[in-house]
Amino acid sequence: MNASVAPVVAPHQVAATSHGPMRPADRPRGLPGAVLLLVAMAVLHTGGALATELFDSLGPAGTTWLRLSFAAVFLLAFTGRSLWRVVRAASRADLVVTAALGAVSAGMMLLFSESAARLPLGTATALEFLGPLTVAVAGSRRPRELAWLALAAAGVLLLTSPWTGVTDSAGVLFGLGSAVCWALYVIGTAHVGSRFSAQHGLALSLT
Secondary structure: OHHHOOOOOOOOOOOEEOOEEOOHHHOOOOOOHHHHHHHHHHHHHHHHHHHHHHHHHHHHHHHHHHHHHHHHHHHHHHHOHHHHHHHHHOOHHHHHHHHHHHHHHHHHHHHHHHHHOOOOHHHHHHHHHHHHHHHHHHHOOOHHHHHHHHHHHHHHHHHHOOOOOOOOHHHHHHHHHHHHHHHHHHHHHHHHHOOOOHHHHHHHHHO
């Protein structure tokens, strides 16, 4: 489900809660972060691929609206009454930042859908991935991190071959716009994560 994109955070960023930066001893224990990230990316791109099957009947915009609506309803049901308590206690600045994250999320989905409707799915995905990759490169501090990012970029290029089948300039522009939105989404989740818990921030932004 692309509407619940897992935050892709630059290596130097620290997880945060509404009470401030999360110390290592306070972080929840469970599956390793790398495993969670792989699962999230698999769900994200599976959802994106399945969504293309609806383009003929709903169009890219209609498909995006349907996915966002289902995601919002699901998260509202998941968070329940606790979300409304959080909203009542939130400041206007908190709500504005969260609404901006929701707008960026919607833009990311819509622009990707428009790109995928015009380009091969792998090419549209490769263009969109430039966003979080750029943020990760900008936040890297050690050569080893840059090496891993270079391998990730090479893997995307080899798997998707974006240099083939690119005949629609509008599709490329939509893909690059989606990349910009994804980069802003990564940055925005850090700000929202410092104001709300993950589930409340996501539910409120998508709503």
